[in-house]
Amino acid sequence: MSRAFVKEDGPDNEPLPDLPISPHPNYVTPSGLAALRARLAETQARLAGLRARAERLDKLPEAAAERDIRYLEARLKSAILVDPARQPAAEVAFGATVTVEDEDGQARQFRIVGEDEAAAGKGWITAQSPLARALIGSGVGDVVEWRRPGGTVELEITAIRYD
Known part of the structure; x- marks a missing residue:
């Protein structure tokens, strides 16, 4: 095919719009x-x-x-x-891995991470998520309310650690 018939410019060769950046x-x-x-x-x-x-x-x-x-x-x-070593050891903050127990006694772990690091399958949640907002500032033994679309769940914090 002759190069004369190849489209050099046009919408196919324009830069793609930037991905949205979180506020x-x-x-x-x-x-x-x-x-x-x-x-x-x-x-x-x-x-x-x-x-x-x-x-x-x-x-x-x-x-x-x-x-x-x-x-x-x-x-x-x-x-x-955020340096995990500088976080308050007795309080949930960014970077914490938090173990909680629900009303049925089932234990689960969540890690509060940045937006680009979040992975629901691993239990890694963003600091802006409703669950993280409920946990941040709490300590071991505290009971927090996690408001979800399916209803509110009470979670007791049983452990906090920073890796």
């Missing part, structure tokens, strides 16, 4: 900061690989990688590292 302070744990840095390095390597392709007619993967790099750089620039 909340970007608190990060040490592991969250390391994960952000690793994601940036991986994305930069992926972009370099995409740019090295012999066939580069489809620019969308490159545009997506460039967009992701802009997002990750912005998150790293705004990151506020």
